[in-house]
Amino acid sequence: MSAFQDVLFSIENGHGRIVLNRPQALNALTLDMIDAIGAQLAAWEMRADIKAIVITGAGDKAFCAGGDVKAVREAKLRGDLGLLEDFYRREYALNHRLATYRKPIVAVMDGIVMGGGAGIAFNCSHPVVTHKSLFAMPECRIGLFPDVGAGHFLNRASPAVALALGLTGLTLRGPGIIRVGLARYFVGSGRVGEVAIDNLDALNLAVDSAGIDEMLPKIEPVFGLKTLDEIVTVLAARRDPWAVETLKAMRSFSPTSLRVTFAHITRARGQDLAEVLKTEFRLVQHFMTAPDFFEGVRAQLIDKDGAPKWQPAELGAVTPEMVERYFTPVPGLKDWAPPTR
Structure with a gap:
């Protein structure tokens, strides 16, 4: 038996079952977990006795709270630039494998799902939500941008909602995830263990109301505007609590992250996942050589002083030319491409 226990694999009733098993870390993804999942999926893909895959998270709090960004920061501090490339190259390969797999894959988000966890689910x-699902893409808060295919899957929602999710870190619960179009299946949290590809329709619950319902009429006209500057201007002109809180949050985020995120989500509309991941690999590698991500992780996750010093510190100082550089190939690095099967 393998000593590696951060991901558990089993076969039950014709289903390959994958359990993300780091509950003490909210099942955050490490490179070893990414590699193990990719290898197991490859081994199961052509097996006739396995008709579908089911992915869940261990513990009662999270499906997966994201990638292990503390480990990424530590790699930067010790000068391990190879890991900064390998982590994202292999994580995006897993994202692409999941999306193009030859069998159905059910991901049950019974708890927190953010960042890299959203990239899996x-x-x-067949992404599935429950009453306990709590989804957000808060990368701008730590000086990064929503990646792992977010330019593709966030755009399943309306353009305004996709931008609101990417720019504000807006949190959605299970019914809200269904309401905005990011998932189709909603099951009771107590029935997660029963989920299989054959009974999803039987377990599926109706969504009568969602917390996002009263917010959508505010989101659509504001985040549907054509530029980030227009969005910020309109939020600043309004006096209602939603606008005040939304703008306050955005003003605490990395200005570079906000500009790049707006550009990426807008440009990614209509692109296939491989195109999006190729762009996101360029973006993330540029972020690995810039200061904001490492400062954001320090301020929010290491020292927890909540006072990152962004460079530049103001949205107006992030020029179109600076944003455009993030979309260019990274000198000395091969572009990301889907791995051959």
Whole structure:
């Protein structure tokens, strides 16, 4: 038996079952977990006795709270630039494998799902939410941008909602995820263990109301505007609590992250996942050489002083030319491309 226990694999009733098993870290993804999942999926793909895959998270709090960004920061501090490339190259390969897998994959988000966890769940053919699901893409808060295919899956929602999710870190619960179009299946949290590809329709619950319902009429006209500057201007002109809180949050985020995120989500509309991941690999590698991500992780996750010093510190100082550089190939690095099967 393998000593590696951060991901558990089993076969039950014709289903390959994958359990993300780091509950003490909210099942955050490490490179070893990414590699193990990719290898197991490859081994199961052509097996006739396995008709579908089911992915869940261990513990009662999270499906997966994201990638292990503390480990990425530590790699930067010790000068391990190879890991900064390998982590994202292999994580995006897993995202693409999940999306193009030859069998259905059910991902049950019974708890927190953010960042890299969303990259697993929403790239699967059958994302499932529960009453405990709590989804957000808060990368701008730590000086990064929503990646792992977010330019593709966030755009399943309306353009305004996709931008609101990417720019504000807006949190959605299970019914809200259904309401905005990011998932189709909603099951009771107590029935997660029963989920299989054959009974999803039987377990599926109706969504009568969602917390996002009263917010959508505010989101659509504001985040549907053509530029980030217009969005910020309109939010600043309004006096209602939603606008005040939304703008306050955005003003605490990395200005560079906000500009790049707006550009990426807008440009990614209509692109396939491989195109989006190629762009996101360029973006993330540029972020690995810039200061904001490492400062954001320090301020929010290491020292927890909540006072990152962004460079530049103001949205107006992030020029179109600076944003455009993030979309260019990274000198000395091969572009990301889907791995051959």
